[in-house]
Amino acid sequence: MSTARTAASTLITVAPTGAETAKVDVPALPTTPEELVETAVACERAGAALIHIHVRGRDHQPTLDPVLLKEAVDGVREATDLVVQLSTGGAITDPLEQRLTVLDADPDSCSLTCGTTNFGDGVFLNPWGFMVDLYRLAQEREVVPEFELFELGHVHALRRLIDECGLPHGGKVHVDFVTGVPGSMPGTAQALLAGVAMLPPEVTSWSATGIGRAHLPIAAASLAAGGHLRVGMEDNLMFAKGQPVGHNSELVARAAQLATLLQRPPMSTAEARAALAIKDRRTR
Known part of the structure; x- marks a missing residue:
């Protein structure tokens, strides 16, 4: 079980x-x-203290x-x-070699x-060799x-990666559970907590997101179990029944309110950089 402790604040x-979502379908x-x-x-x-970016072209x-x-x-x-x-996932159809070039843009962090x-109806390909190449490249680029x-x-697989490649730059290990994707781990508290119980001891922090209707239950379960939150229109387009999200800041503000109610207010960007050992x- 991970030795990550409940943080006093929430990333x-x-x-x-x-x-996945088309601009023509969701103008916001x-x-x-x-x-x-x-x-x-x-x-x-x-x-918010961290932004997870997928880039779109001029054609959206x-x-x-x-x-x-x-x-x-x-x-x-x-x-x-x-x-x-x-x-570094891009679209699920992007070739592996091109996904490795994402680090050339010099981000603070990358998904792995x-x-x-x-x-859904496709397959998100992440073979072992690609994972190792990406991890070692991230270590090299800090x-x-x-x-x-x-x-x-x-x-x-995370356990195996750490055993083979060592710790990331800065020595912190942060993971994010992505739940509720059709075909993958369900967006339930039971599934999330099963994953948390399996985390290697090297993990220093973890967050979770629930796709669609799993958005709020997973947020509540994550906070209650000492985890952090990921929200946004990548994962959830509805603020409430019959009420589409008008802006990503609405989801962030609700997450911040929920975290504050549970006496784990949002981390500042400086606190997040320290917690994740960001260069x-x-x-x-």
């Missing part, structure tokens, strides 16, 4: 865009560089274009003090999914990975 991550989805920066500023103000489609990735990182970094995390998983766990088997890449 709130916002995942504002993702790669931030897909342009300007919308991304505006979203980052508003979400930092609402209580998911892209791993290196110029646009760097533009996103630099834009958010200049406008906020948020920890800037890039997704700990195994292949069913993803980028802190967030280990994304979609399945209980991914917890075992300071800011120049201002």
